[in-house]
Amino acid sequence: MGEDPSGPLVWARRDVALRTCPKPYITAESQTLVEEFFVRRRLRGMHFAELSARQVEAFVILERAFAAEINHGQHNTR
Numbered sequence: 850m851g852e853d854p855s856g857p858l859v860w861a862r863r864d865v866a867l868r869t870c871p872k873p874y875i876t877a878e879s880q881t882l883v884e885e886f887f888v889r890r891r892l893r894g895m896h897f898a899e900l901s902a903r904q905v906e907a908f909v910i911l912e913r914a915f916a917a918e919i920n921h922g923q924h925n926t927r
Contacts (some may be wrong), residue, residue: 854868856868856869859871863921879907882903882904882907882908882911883911885904886907886908886911886912889908890912890915895908
């Protein structure tokens with residue numbers, strides 16, 4: 850999946866820009882982890898002792914990204 854450095858931007862979000870469609874970068878496992886993260890967060894079910902190390906790592910990364918999105922949104926409201 851090589852990116853054409855001279856091609857047009859296809860997707861951008863803050864400090865990430867892609868010249869290819871981002872869908873191929875999303876695996877079934879990563880999509881499942883994101884969905885599970887939001888379900889558990891919504892139901893307040895983050896019992897880390899019950900999770901695999903992979904789930905914990907993913908959830909920590911997702912929590913940081915989610916907090917950054919919330920903080921960025923609060924700074925941009927006028």
